[in-house]
Amino acid sequence: MTVLELRDVHRVHGTGGTAVKALDGVSLIVCPGELVAVMGPSGSGKSTLLNLAGGLDSPTSGQVLVDGTSLQSLSRKQLAAWRRKRIGYVFQDLNLIASLTAAENVALPLDLDGVRKSRQQAEKALSEVDLDGYADRFPDEMSGGQQQRVAIARALIGERRLVLADEPTGALDSRTGEAVLRLLRSKVDAGAAAVLVTHDARHAAWADRVIFLRDGVVVDVSQRDQPEELLSTP
């Protein structure tokens, strides 16, 4: 089943002569177990695509479906609840709440929905990102890489199957950044679906598919080959 689908999505900012086509007829399908990277120069529409996929913005025309439900068919309240339950975000600047512990940050989406035993689920999610024993630490007591792991745990807690990551390794050094991508890859291999916006080809290369945007249009798609094909290349 498709987790995320964009159907001929257009997004125009402004009107008349000053109108800017941020996305111009983009269609995209992301399935469980699939990591899709989005690359392109500044202003190509990468962040717009991610905001639309997460219901943070609405298309001018076209449809965005998450788990088969059109986000435009939901009221604002329904959309907020849908986002909390289905979509996880990982941002470059983490957006962890400084006054909450790691476990409280991770459990927050569940607490907002009144889910019981959220603490247990948060500890399990932290354990899955190799942060056993860090539940009661505050963000400023953790390294950048550990904080990003907390953000990934928060993105994937509960029933969420879609992770949207915007330059999640931007603030990290090369080795820690790679560890974060390995983690994201392993969560996707375990059945999640993810869209990763990045300007770094080495990071995009962890994806199954890399799409290139320019001026709001998908101009190219790169999909992984079979390894045998690669190794037989002279």
Next chain:
Amino acid sequence: MSVKHGLLALLERGPMYGYQLRAAFDSATGGTWPLNIGQVYTTLSRLERDDLVVALPENDGQRPYEITGQGRAELRKWFSSPVKRGDRPRDEVAIKLALAITTPGVDVAKVVMTQRTATMRTLQEYTRLKTQPGELPWLLVLDAMIFQAEAELRWLDHCEASLVRYETQAVPEPADVEVPR
């Protein structure tokens, strides 16, 4: 890098015969540079001719080779010398792109995109290989290929941006150019 120095480096571990050398070479480079057995024996013959290795008596129908003192000196020299950029094969992609720009009727942007898609795909596969366990020598070779592919992608992005800038600049017609007298 020459096969000659690769074989000398492997023989520094101890005497080996042709098939063992080929297997050891494959193992060290992760199979990214497959040698055929003919290349191995041809190189061994040259090394023997130049007194860099010596053939030992046959054992079970296989003739092992051993590195000589002169061979060790050559190996030390190789390890202590940098590889000069000029010694590496010419970059076909750069040459192809340069020719594409100066050849009438070629869609240069398409040439760039075609190459970028292929290089990105290769980078994806190298990255996938990184998820598999491997010995340090092979992982370092793999990292080298990853960084080279990444560098090519960055250069292709740069080419694309340069092409856009170039196309938006007004190019004067030859007749409008004032020729200095």
